[in-house]
Amino acid sequence: xxxxxxxxxxxxxxxxxxxxxxxxxxxxxxxxxxxxxxxxxxxxxxxxxxxxxxxxxxxxxxxxxxxxxxxxxxxxxxxxxxxxxxxxxxxxxxxxxxxxxxxxxxxxxxxxxxxxxxxxxxxxxx
Numbered sequence: 001x002x003x004x005x006x007x008x009x010x011x012x013x014x015x016x017x018x019x020x021x022x023x024x025x026x027x028x029x030x031x032x033x034x035x036x037x038x039x040x041x042x043x044x045x046x047x048x049x050x051x052x053x054x055x056x057x058x059x060x061x062x063x064x065x066x067x068x069x070x071x072x073x074x075x076x077x078x079x080x081x082x083x084x085x086x087x088x089x090x091x092x093x094x095x096x097x098x099x100x101x102x103x104x105x106x107x108x109x110x111x112x113x114x115x116x117x118x119x120x121x122x123x124x125x126x
Contacts, residue, residue: 030097059071079107
């Protein structure tokens with residue numbers, strides 16, 4: 001039950017953030033990176049929003065066990081990638097918004113919460 005809850009929270013969080021990026025890219029960009037997207041940054045931010053919505057939809061739990069495993073792997077890879085990106089942004093650039101570190105920590109927590117599901121799936125495959 002707890003594992004399913006983690007997946008559902010992660011899925012709906014990605015869909016919500018994707019919708020915000022799609023409709024108002026300035027808000028999350030300012031909060032995460034303390035900068036507004038300019039030039040090509042605006043359509044790229046919206047592209048990221050579409051990608052997050054698609055990731056969330058693709059990871060919605062289904063009755064098929066195989067698709068659930070793919071959803072967990074996809075969510076895990078996404079969250080680890082975001083942790084790496086946001087940590088690099090915070091450490092190596094001046095683009096740090098109010099929510100950069102909290103978002104990095106949130107994604108690290110989600111990745112850690114998904115890890116037991118990956119280990120269970122990997123052990124059942126062997």
